[in-house]
Amino acid sequence: MSVITCPSCNTPAPPGAVFCDHCGYDLRTVAPMGGQQVPPTYMIPSAEANEIICPNCQHANIAGSVFCENCGSQLAQAAAPGPSGLKPAVPAAQPPAAAAPAPAPAESMVVGRLVIQDSQVTLPIPPGKQVIIIGREDPVSGVFPDIDLDPHGGHEAGVGRRHAQLMVKEGQVYIEDLDSVNGTAVNRQRIAARQPQPLKSGDELRLGKMALIYYSK
Amino acid sequence: MSGELTLIATPHRRVYPAMDIAQQAYILLEITPSANAPAAQNQPVNVCLVLDRSGSMSGEKLNAMKQAARLVVDQLGVQDLLSVVIFDDAQPAELVVPGAPVIDRQAIQRKIEAIEERGGTHMSTGMRLGLQELQRGRSPERVSSMILLTDGQTWEDQQECRDLADQCRAAGISIQAFGLGVGAENNWDPRLLEELAQRSGGEWMPVESPDQVSAAFQKTLCAIQGAVVANANLTMRMVSGVTPRAVWRTAPLISRLDHHAVGANDIQVFLGEIRQGTGQALLADLLLPPRAAGIYRLIQADVTYDVPGSGLKGQRAAIDVTLDFVNDATQTGQVDERIMNLIEKVVAHRLQTQALDDAAAGNVSRATQRLRAAATRLLELGEVELARQADQQADLIEKGGHLDPAAAQKMRYATKRLTEIE
Structure with a gap:
């Protein structure tokens, strides 16, 4: 040797x-x-990988940056090669607080109801909203979800304050886990956080240990 | 190696592009008590309460502080050392209870009960005396920590306070700092408390009203007593060319940690106590040197620590951080979603904290801009309430040049909790 x-x-x-x-x-x-x-060998020529210019504030960030150093915007380069990038394009559901949301077409509203499997209690989906947050109300931290599971044993079942959300994209209802601690499952299949999954009438949702059935009508 | 801790290192990409220029990378380092670590619920502690007795504390605040201190006494026993220091602007501070095992609880509680308010706020005198008492009782068998409570702006001794926090770190003593009351004139400075905690590996938080002091002290004491290891120090040994940009703690709460160079390529970060349950997670923001394709061990991380209870000193846990550099551009897009989410939270916290600093320094336009950027990030994260608050303060400073003082104190802490597990 x-x-x-x-x-x-x-x-x-x-x-x-x-x-x-x-x-x-x-x-x-x-x-x-x-x-x-x-x-x-190196592959990436420095010319194309040098700096990343932030599309929002034009700040020049070092190669490999995932968020702009100046304004915090997520830089496109970070997007995972998935069906539609890293973040779902939620249809202008959460505009900066000041702007009044323009009335959205009816087909982008979430409609239907959720039925708690254990108690068979029906929870109507509040009408006229493009995004429905499911979670547990917590006035102390100012969290008021659209569907509050706290009175239905949500806390014991491990439902988070902002656990998951329902939304509509091109006529299709999606469920998205909001990085919950105990996770979300659709028909017993755990879904990845922050990646909307299509949902159809009759699907079983599990938020933590709580099972709910989604009906579109 | 005795195995109290488990270290896991995860880079934010599965593979990195091989490049002939430097690039940024994030490494998540999770330090958790091992499954076979001794159950830590009631570790012996060496605690000093350093309490503000200045005139502004009179009435409800003073009573709440005394009540909280008495409850701390109830939680301690003969295996623990407790000292109580009170300070105002007189020199030196007063040692109400000298560091000793808690045997006669009532006698200690009577001494606490007799505390009366007087004078102004000169925090360093209290910290200095507190540190002395803690150092006398310092041993690897006990978790040493200073619990500091103040309601006012300390006068002309901020630098001494910072120096004392450094001395605490050198002695392996963390500072848990509490600011009592929000929004009042001449109120405590969140930046100073943050700095003291940061320098000493401790934590800080606002206590909005007197009735919350007891709960805050109890929670902190439980955390100290729940430490599996104490005096933890992280060393990151890096190959030449790796540049550390920042080290953030992301669990239990978000804090920027001080790192200092030891040797040419190594840095050290004081972590303080590591608790059962959450442990600590650190996010290292690094600049990687140019590398051709291949697998490289760029960092060796090790944590040295003491084990209270058993009294073991200088134990060690270590891990290699290896990164894979490839030429195939189609592979390099994959990022770790969990780490991306943590980075996003750290970015939101950083923007908001910088904005508050800008506002304090009178830089209105910069503060406005950063608060709006923070609001956007927070909204993206689903933190609607925090986003609204940031936007509101941006409006306020844009119009009037000042933030609401209570909001400034609360906001500095609020984004630290973005990673908190419910």
Whole structure:
């Protein structure tokens, strides 16, 4: 056994070294001694990856930034390659507080009801809203969800104050988990936080341990 | 290694693009008590109450403070050390109860009951005496912590207070700072309390009204007694070229932590106590050096700590942070959603905190702009009420040049709780 040379930075490393002391390169992938060493390559040319200009405030952020250093806007580069990026485009449901929301077309309103499976209590979905927050009312922290599960044992069942939301996009109702502690499931399949899932009449929802059936009428 | 702690490191991307320039990365470091760690509910503690007895405390506030202190005495026993210091603007501060095991509770409570208000606020004298008492009782068997309560602006000794907080950190003593009452004139300065907590690895919070002092003290005492390890210190050893930009604590609450350089490429962060349940989660904001494709161990993180109860000192837990750099651009878009959510919360907290600093410094336009940006972030996070408050204050400062003082005190704390688990 003899000394090996880090292919990444050419620093010699003792035999048996796992990582290069100088640059951190994983030396387990390096053939010891005499083996042909292909220097690793860069792929992304600096021209296209240099700075990320914030579309909101034009601040130049360093490469790899996910939120703008100046204004906090999420930078597009961070979007996961998914069906529609990282965040669902909630149809202008939460405009900055000042702007009065324009009346939305009826087809973008969430309608229907939820029925609690244990008690068979029906909870009508309040009409005329594009987004329905389901959770537990907590006046202390100023949380007033559209559908309050607190009187129905929501706390014991692990329902969060802002647990999940219903919304409509292009005529389809979606359920989105709002990063709840105890999670949301549709037909016993846990859904990922912040990723809206389509919902159809008769589907079973679980918020924490609480089971509800969604009916569109 | 005795295994009281479990360390998990998660980068914000599964793989990073191989680039010939520096790029930003976030690493989440979760430090939690191991399943086999000794159950920590009633660790022996070495606690000093450092209490403000200035004239403005008279009446309801003073009574509530004394009541809260008496309840602390009830929670402690012969294995614990308790001292009580009161301060005003006289030198030196008064040692009402010298540090000693809690044997005769009634005798201690009588001494607390006899406290009367007088004078102004000079906090450093109280902190200095408190630190002395804590240092006398300091040992690895006990969790050492200072519980500090004030209602007023301390006069001309902010720097001494900061220095004392540094000395507390050096001695492994965290400061838990409470500001009593919001919105009054010459009220306590949230920035100073934040700094004291930050420098000492502790925590701070506003106590909005006197009737909440007891609950606040009880909660803090429970947290101190629930520490699985104390005097925890994180060292991050980085390969040359990795630059730390900031280290944030994201659990139990969001706080920016001070880091200081030790050696050429290493930084150290004082963490204080690590509790059962939440543990601590840290988000390191780093600049990565240019790297070609391959797997690299860029950071070695280790935490040294003491184990109260058993009295073990200088225990250690460590983890390697390896990152995978690839040439395939289609792979690098994947981000860890959980970490992205934490980053977003930290960004909202940072924007709002900066805005409050701008406002305090009289920079109206900057404060307005940042408050609006914070409101947007908060709305995105679903924090409708906090967003509304930020917007409201942005309107207020834009029109009148000043924030509502009560809102400024409360808002600084409110966004710390974005990551709090219900």
